[in-house]
Amino acid sequence: MRTITLGLSSVAVLATATSSLAQDQIELWFNNAGNPAETAVVERIVNDFNASQSDYEVVAQSFPQSTYNETIVAAALAGDLPDILAVDGPIMPNWAWSGYLVPLDIDQQKIETFLPGTKGYWDGELYAIGLWDAAVAMFARRSILERFDIRVPTLDEPWTLAEFDAALETIKASGEFEYPIDFGLAIQGEWYPYALSPLLQSFGGDIVDRSTYLTAENALNGEAALEFGEWWQSLFTRELAPGPSQDPADRETGFLEGKYALSWNGSWKALGAIDEFGDDIMFLPAPDLGNGSTIGAASWQYAVTSASEHTEGAMAFVEFMLKDEYIAAFSEGIGLIPATLSAAAMTENYAEGAPMHVFFGLSEAQAKLRPVTPGYLVSGKVFRESLANIANGADVADSLDAAVDAIDADIKRNQGYGH
Amino acid sequence: MSTATSDNRPARLLARYMVLGLIAVIFLFPLVFMLISSLKPDRQLLSDSGSVRAFLPVGDISLNNYVAAFERAPVELFIFNSVLVTGITVLLTLVVCSLAGFAFTFLNWRGREVLLSLILATFILPFESIAIPLLMIATQLPWIGPDGISQGWLNSYRIQIAPFIADGLSIFLFVQYFKDLPKELIEAARAEGASWWQVYWRVVLPLSGPVLATAAILKFLLMYNQYLWPLMVAQEEGYRPVMVGLQYFFLRNPAWGEIMAYLSMITIPVLGFYLVLQKAFIASVASTGVKG
Numbered sequence: 147m148r149t150i151t152l153g154l155s156s157v158a159v160l161a162t163a164t165s166s167l168a169q170d171q172i173e174l175w176f177n178n179a180g181n182p183a184e185t186a187v188v189e190r191i192v193n194d195f196n197a198s199q200s201d202y203e204v205v206a207q208s209f210p211q212s213t214y215n216e217t218i219v220a221a222a223l224a225g226d227l228p229d230i231l232a233v234d235g236p237i238m239p240n241w242a243w244s245g246y247l248v249p250l251d252i253d254q255q256k257i258e259t260f261l262p263g264t265k266g267y268w269d270g271e272l273y274a275i276g277l278w279d280a281a282v283a284m285f286a287r288r289s290i291l292e293r294f295d296i297r298v299p300t301l302d303e304p305w306t307l308a309e310f311d312a313a314l315e316t317i318k319a320s321g322e323f324e325y326p327i328d329f330g331l332a333i334q335g336e337w338y339p340y341a342l343s344p345l346l347q348s349f350g351g352d353i354v355d356r357s358t359y360l361t362a363e364n365a366l367n368g369e370a371a372l373e374f375g376e377w378w379q380s381l382f383t384r385e386l387a388p389g390p391s392q393d394p395a396d397r398e399t400g401f402l403e404g405k406y407a408l409s410w411n412g413s414w415k416a417l418g419a420i421d422e423f424g425d426d427i428m429f430l431p432a433p434d435l436g437n438g439s440t441i442g443a444a445s446w447q448y449a450v451t452s453a454s455e456h457t458e459g460a461m462a463f464v465e466f467m468l469k470d471e472y473i474a475a476f477s478e479g480i481g482l483i484p485a486t487l488s489a490a491a492m493t494e495n496y497a498e499g500a501p502m503h504v505f506f507g508l509s510e511a512q513a514k515l516r517p518v519t520p521g522y523l524v525s526g527k528v529f530r531e532s533l534a535n536i537a538n539g540a541d542v543a544d545s546l547d548a549a550v551d552a553i554d555a556d557i558k559r560n561q562g563y564g565h
Numbered sequence: 566m567s568t569a570t571s572d573n574r575p576a577r578l579l580a581r582y583m584v585l586g587l588i589a590v591i592f593l594f595p596l597v598f599m600l601i602s603s604l605k606p607d608r609q610l611l612s613d614s615g616s617v618r619a620f621l622p623v624g625d626i627s628l629n630n631y632v633a634a635f636e637r638a639p640v641e642l643f644i645f646n647s648v649l650v651t652g653i654t655v656l657l658t659l660v661v662c663s664l665a666g667f668a669f670t671f672l673n674w675r676g677r678e679v680l681l682s683l684i685l686a687t688f689i690l691p692f693e694s695i696a697i698p699l700l701m702i703a704t705q706l707p708w709i710g711p712d713g714i715s716q717g718w719l720n721s722y723r724i725q726i727a728p729f730i731a732d733g734l735s736i737f738l739f740v741q742y743f744k745d746l747p748k749e750l751i752e753a754a755r756a757e758g759a760s761w762w763q764v765y766w767r768v769v770l771p772l773s774g775p776v777l778a779t780a781a782i783l784k785f786l787l788m789y790n791q792y793l794w795p796l797m798v799a800q801e802e803g804y805r806p807v808m809v810g811l812q813y814f815f816l817r818n819p820a821w822g823e824i825m826a827y828l829s830m831i832t833i834p835v836l837g838f839y840l841v842l843q844k845a846f847i848a849s850v851a852s853t854g855v856k857g
Contacts, residue, residue: 179802180637180813210812213796220797223697224704226719395611398821403612414817480817 169203170456172463173228175218177446179208183479187472195466202459204230222246229454230463235276235444236336236516236526239268243520243564247273247449248457252465261506263443263513264485269564275464276447277473278482281509282341283441284430285401285409285419291428294320298428301511305433307377314386317407325388328406329381331537332392338530339516340442341410347514348435349374353529354553359519359565362553366529367546370437375542377435382537390534413505417481420501429504432512443513445482483509520563524556594620599832603630603825610821630826634814637823640830642803643810648834650725650806651788657730658784659777665731666739667765671751681740687733693793699728700797720801729788735780742776743769778845785838807831 174192178184185208192204207228209217215237221227222244233241241247249271257265257275266274284299291298296313299305305313317326330337343353350370354362365371381387388396388406401409402422411419419427432439448467450460473489476482477496483505490496490506497503516522532549536542557563597620602610604626613619634640668674669681706718718724746769754764770777792808799805811831814824839846 175800178816181816182637207800207802209800210809210815211817212812212815213809217796217800220700221800224700224719224797226704226717226800393615395614399608399611402608412817418818 176232227453240520274447274449327408339526344440350437630822638813647806662735670743775848
């Protein structure tokens with residue numbers, strides 16, 4: 147009897163060992179170390195996927211977001227990329243062009259209803275897919291707009307440039323606020339191209355010429371861009387907004403504490419504003435500065451790398467993630483906009499009638515991708531410097547011309563980035 | 566005349582202490598700000614930052630940020646990793662670089678001057694310029710472990726230690742210090758029949774407290790503040806040091822109070838190490854002319 151028991155145990159152990167040996171391990175790297183809510187959702191999806199089949203075992207590794215891109219580039223250099231990784235939407239074309247990523251081979255029907263900003267296309271192929279998006283809106287307080295008799299803009303009828311300017315001047319004249327509006331210039335990094343280049347686009351300019359992606363000439367220093375630059379500079383000379391020397395603490399609390407009447411801010415800051423102002427808070431659409439209203443699009447997405455030896459399993463995992471329950475769980479965990487309306491309906495904040503549902507509409511109606519080019523990595527930085535210089539009083543035409551030269555030189559150095 | 570001097574002495578002393586006190590306060594401000602801010606909720610911390618309240622333990626004071634920091638990240642693991650990597654590297658640096666300095670100072674061998682010049686020339690190479698080639702090498706290095714021979718040193722402590730054991734600055738410090746030691750002592754020991762190893766171990770090292778302290782402190786600071794290299798080679802959380810761990814707190818909505826709590830905690834080993842060695846460090850700075 148003892149022999150039989152031992153024998154059965156051995157078979158069981160062997161079977162378990164064989165089963166785990168037969169499983170191919172798939173490595174997943176994502177960008178939110180330090181964010182327990184997001185990590186919990188990723189772990190839940192990984193556990194569900196691992197339990198749903200026996201061919202693959204996904205192992206997740208989280209990294210801090212602020213240094214994530216550098217880590218990936220180093221891993222690529224070392225030939226040590228994982229199978230699946232998270233990638234920031236605007237960075238994706240660069241990594242695809244660099245050969246880090248392969249096109250996603252997933253059921254396209256599953257992403258038909260996804261917000262446009264969550265789909266990472268490069269060179270005509272889908273390379274990455276996101277489960278959420280982020281949006282920028284004009285944070286305002288109903289009571290303040292009513293007090294100054296300022297019209298509440300809508301998606302169908304946003305503020306015009308004249309209306310927007312008049313609203314800022316009216317608020318300024320009251321003397322009740324340190325500044326009428328805060329554009330968040332204390333924030334360095336990608337905030338400038340993400341949140342502020344849509345204002346340039348609304349004037350009719352852009353960071354690069356999207357018809358070819360081979361030059362920034364005319365897009366960034368044409369008539370529309372110059373007009374934008376002059377207006378942008380005037381915001382600071384007229385003292386309507388704090389400039390790049392803004393105290394970062396004021397960016398965090400200025401609107402909440404009544405230093406600023408309006409705040410151009412991201413959806414990830416909305417919950418704090420709702421907590422502070424309740425029903426008084428409003429998230430307004432971007433103004434139409436002449437060429438339509440625009441806000442930035444594309445947040446973090448998931449992609450499969452060219453280093454993966456188990457591409458089929460990696461694709462299967464990415465497809466497995468695209469369920470409403472997971473999309474909703476991410477949104478509940480990190481507060482960002484769910485990729486689908488059906489998932490939004492499952493959330494507390496984005497369901498129809500919920501306080502942040504408006505962001506779903508903003509993303510759907512106004513979101514525009516940042517330039518879909520590997521060169522964005524450089525052109526975004528150049529744009530940021532140029533915008534900060536103009537805000538600090540530099541000559542508008544000279545600054546924009548210099549930015550165009552720098553962007554064009556980079557595109558030339560990289561043989562057109564594959565365009 | 567002597568009466569006037571003695572009359573002015575207390576006033577001069579008072580003035581001197583006031584100036585020194587003011588300088589000390591200026592240097593202490595960032596530390597006080599960090600410690601006080603670590604006790605405040607984010608909103609209050611940001612509101613207070615523009616006034617003198619930033620340096621006062623007023624308002625809603627608690628240890629909540631410390632608790633939250635431990636919940637957000639494995640703080641104890643990061644501190645352990647940093648102390649381990651830093652401690653081993655400092656020890657190995659002291660051994661290897663002091664031996665190198667000894668060989669360059671006291672032994673006569675062909676090519677000594679040229680090699681010393683080459684080593685000193687590495688001063689001008691920023692680590693960033695060699696990081697990528699070093700990474701390539703790290704991925705190819707072999708290792709014999711419990712599972713047999715493997716390739717690549719990524720995700721290990723050894724890859725965070727090995728590249729930093731020997732460095733031009735530490736060797737330079739030892740050479741400079743050893744040059745000033747009385748030659749008679751070395752010659753006497755040799756005349757008595759001591760081997761070079763005995764001269765190093767029994768004569769030179771016992772006289773080298775200040776330079777050992779200086780090299781240790783400089784290497785400690787370098788290693789404890791390591792950021793770029795571990796970012797590149799420690800992909801697994803289990804090997805990440807404190808500076809990479811700091812990035813866990815910079816999220817879409819940075820947790821400022823927790824950042825201050827984390828910084829307060831990771832500053833303790835640095836302050837402790839410096840306080841233990843500060844007397845020897847100051848003595849060495851005076852003798853070698855090197856400022857940390």
